[in-house]
Amino acid sequence: MMKGIVARLLAATIAVSATSAAAVEISMERGNATSKITVTGSIERGDAKRFKDFWDENAYDSFRFIVSLDSPGGSLNDGIEIGQFIRKNGAHTEVRRYSGEVPGRYREELSGAQCYSACALAFMGGVEREIADDGKIGFHQFYGGSSSSATEAMEHTQYISAYLAGYLRDMGAKPELFELLSGTSPGDMFIPNSAQIAALNIVPQLGFHDFxxxxxxxxxxxxxxxxxxxxxxxxxxxxxxxxxxxxxxxxxxxxxxxxxxxxxxxxxxxxxxxxxxxxxxxxxxxxxxxxxxxxxxxxxxxxxxxxxxxxxxxxxxxxxxxxxxxxxxxxxxxxxxxxxxxxxxxxxxxxxxxx
CATH class of the missing domain: 2.60.40 (Immunoglobulin-like)
Known part of the structure; x- marks a missing residue:
């Protein structure tokens, strides 16, 4: 019952940090042991299904998969679904930007990678996570959908907040990340520095720690x-x-x-x-x-x-x-x-x- 309510509310909730960005593009660079799936552009409604279908058709012949993200954000629901799918399949994530595909050549890594809003939630699905030295990741509140009353709006916000907090916890983030996210307005962005990235477990620390x-x-x-x-x-x-x-x-x-x-x-x-x-x-x-x-x-x-x-x-x-x-x-x-x-x-x- 609760899961169904949250799913309906998420379907009506979109968090877009750059509406002018192009729709998401998904491609793969195949390797012998490790293959990389790149996701670039704004994450829109239905892109979680597109990502899953792409995975089912292309993710084979490798022992390890990395999902490389470079996106300004988009649909909250789809970002979480992509993250859950990545975790279910044991894939790793990274924030990196690459040049376009050139037949017969590996793509070149470029500077300026960013992963904001819904992209950051998808990133958290990685079993292992890495951010390029000059890359940035950002979090903020979700944009609420339309509600007919203040009571409905409050219930909507409570359901989505609980679901989002649970997702971040399941992905291994510290509870403080949700607090910082919740305190950042939808029009702003919390971009953690390297110390905060480690302290909040946005990029998992090595070994057994924090007993x-x-x-x-x-x-x-x-x-x-x-x-x-x-x-x-x-x-x-x-x-x-x-x-x-x-x-x-x-x-x-x-x-x-x-x-x-x-x-x-x-x-x-x-x-x-x-x-x-x-x-x-x-x-x-x-x-x-x-x-x-x-x-x-x-x-x-x-x-x-x-x-x-x-x-x-x-x-x-x-x-x-x-x-x-x-x-x-x-x-x-x-x-x-x-x-x-x-x-x-x-x-x-x-x-x-x-x-």
Whole structure:
């Protein structure tokens, strides 16, 4: 019911930042491993369907797809739909401007790329996102559609605002981005600088970062996810730190039970796992198989038991967690923790009772 209401309201809501721009143009530059789909011009109603149809007809014979955007904006609904489709298909996005197509030649990168309004929302759908050094991305309030009364207009705005906030959250943006967007009038543009782009997670930061403290089974744990970490063999999606019975523990999770370990992989006799390594700014620490527990047929991959001094070092700066195994066994579990200057206070707090 709610989804249907939002869809109807979005269909009546257009956010155009440059009405004089040409309609969107979609093309592809095909590579062996990576292919690039370029989207240029104003995004109008129906362009999300055009983009999906183009993808279905052309996105093949590559392992990786990048959607390159250079657009002044357009239809809010279509921008979000394009972003959701990009995320569903695991594609990456970039803000870059290219020269026109020349048969037999790769297009030349040009300066002045911009991605505003609805384009910025489509950009947020990328699993990985990149903005050219001189490129700009911009956000602002959406333009409301016509309403017959003040009450209807308020309901309209509330529905669309909630939907937009949820979309940005699902794409990994910090909540502050929606606040800044909402505080910028439709005739203006919030163009974040490089520091804001990183702080608002408009371009995702590398590694596991911004751990959150939360209660779990009577304990306090710190947890962070990195949806870019899992790969063809790599499974690690979430890292959790906690103190259990005076032992610092690191739990490692896959994104879903389906991506967990099979019984054969979790068996000590077949998985060839001989321990794990923790790299910190104060040194590297090796642990044997007696300090690791593997779990089959569930999202939880492994529990690592570490020493208090290692827990303290891990909470005080960036580090790396690596489970030692032969990749031929199908087990590859590891990820980098990126901490702010002075360490991650949530990780330290989760270990506090063990230090």
């Amino acid at each position: 959150r403290l939360m209660p779990k089974d009577g304990l306090i744990v710190a947890t962070a996810v990195d949806e870019r970490n899992p790969g063809a063999l790599e499974r690690l999606y979430e890292i959790e730190t906690l103190c259990w019975k005076k032992h610092p523990i690191i739990n490692l999770y896959a994104a879903s039970e389906r991506q967990g370990l099979s019984p054969e992989m979790a068996s000590r006799s077949t998985a060839h796992i001989d321990g794990f390594r923790i790299d910190t700014t104060s040194g590297s620490y090796e642990y044997g198989s007696d300090r690791i527990k593997l779990y089959p047929n569930q999202r939880l991959l492994a529990s690592l038991i570490i020493d208090p001094k290692v827990a303290r070092a891990l909470g005080s700066g960036s580090g790396m967690v690596v489970v030692n195994s032969y990749t031929a066994s199908g087990v590859l579990i590891g990820g980098r923790i990126e901490a702010p200057s002075g360490g991650d206070q949530a990780v330290l707090a989760s270990f506090r009772e063990c230090l």
